Amino acid sequence: MHQISVSVFGLFDLPIGLIIALPAETLLLVGLRMSFASRLASILAGIGLVGMVALLALPSPGGSILIPGSVAGAENVLGTVWLIGSTLVAVVVLAWPRLGGARPATK
Structure with missing residues (x-):
């Protein structure tokens, strides 16, 4: 789905697949970081997401590639x-420090 693009008045192609997919990944990982006290859920989701993108970027036994441009010689931006953006999003979200600072102790 990241390959979907729409021509804008014939001037250029807008990659709406990437425009939707990268923020969706970001929202998923940020939501998991905010929902749970530990980073375990977001780490597991990040590993699963990056792992699946890497797996789909490899050539299959038949030679087809689901994410073109990730293999040397393929010219697909x-x-x-x-491939790189989804990995960077996962790394940045997981490495971001917890917001809110210290919380007051409850009695």
Whole structure:
């Protein structure tokens, strides 16, 4: 789905697949970080997401590649952006410090 693009008045192609997919990944990981006290759920989701993107970027036994541009020699910017962008989003969200600072002790 990251390959979907729409032509804007014939001037350029807008990659709406990436525009939707990268923020969706960000919202998923941020939501998990905010919902749970520990980072375990977001770490597991990040590992699963990056692992699946990496797995889909590999050539299958038949030679087909689901994320083109991730293999040397393939010229596909959207595939490369999806591969690198999804990994960077996961790393940044997981490495971001917890907001809110110290909480007051309850009695």
